């Protein structure tokens with residue numbers, strides 16, 4: 001009886017760790033490491049397109065708890081998502097249960113555009129830490145290179161000044177690493193050539209329709225880790241804009257590859273991003289899907305399969321905040 005229970009517990013432990021095994025740890029240019037796969041926690045744009053989807057129940061807390069059980073150790077959030085508090089609750093619970101230690105987790109949050117003044121950065125991070133109920137985050141990112149007031153009118157603050165505030169936050173130990181998000185190559189180059197501290201990571205949209213080879217190559221050359229947001233792009237018809245290029249999740253060529261490995265199309269799309277050297281951060285608040293998403297480290301795509309997936313690159317953005325298009329630091333194409 002005793003042996004059977006020990007075996008049962010052992011099997012459970014193996015299953016529990018199965019998903020996390022094989023996730024690469026990626027070395028950052030500041031000497032720390034980031035897990036090569038993470039969980040996104042943005043609930044998206046509200047139905048009807050007006051503002052963000054409100055956080056009204058405990059779905060994010062539950063998702064983070066399930067994710068930690070499934071082997072996720074890297075969680076992505078931002079001040080603007082309003083999910084920091086629920087993430088904090090989930091982390092507190094999982095640490096109290098003994099499932100993880102704080103130092104095994106990698107938590108990223110982001111500075112919102114209304115706190116770009118140099119002296120606003122540290123207080124903004126302290127506010128995020130209060131919500132997260134943490135003493136430090138692992139990575140703090142400037143969410144966008146542009147600043148605006150709370151009422152959305154544009155504010156002109158040089159991101160080099162904002163970066164000085166980020167460096168101070170790191171020196172104070174409030175964040176282990178610092179980086180940026182949605183910076184284009186020119187903005188990244190200017191930041192690097194004018195600062196003593198190089199960003200450790202760049203977070204940008206990467207998916208089949210937007211493979212970002214120019215920025216990825218630049219980051220490789222400068223040893224900057226690339227985190228890929230909206231990793232599914234337009235794969236799901238319910239999320240795809242009417243003009244979005246293919247493929248969709250029922251694309252016959254992708255279905256054939258997925259079947260070959262006994263995986264789903266979302267899984268092979270994520271695996272392809274891993275092969276590009278990108279750290280995908282898919283969002284899901286559905287237990288079965290978040291478990292499925294991280295289960296992509298036990299097979300390898302062949303070169304012809306990767307070539308096919310490369311052919312879907314159209315430079316097409318799913319996330320395009322046109323309301324900021326007139327801002328001098330708008331980072332994307334203006335046409």
Ligand code: NDP
Nearest residue numbers: 040041042076181229230231232266282283284285286289
């Ligand atoms: P994703 O590409 O991660 O897509 C999320 C959607 O896909 C949800 O509707 C989810 O539904 C669904 N989904 C997830 N897994 C599956 C699956 N296996 N099968 C079918 N459907 C699935 O988009 P996001 O825009 O959320 O990007 C991911 C994360 O990146 C964000 O949550 C956020 O953390 C970050 N981000 C950062 C940005 C930045 O400016 N820095 C901008 C945008 C995102 P469900 O939850 O119901 O399962």
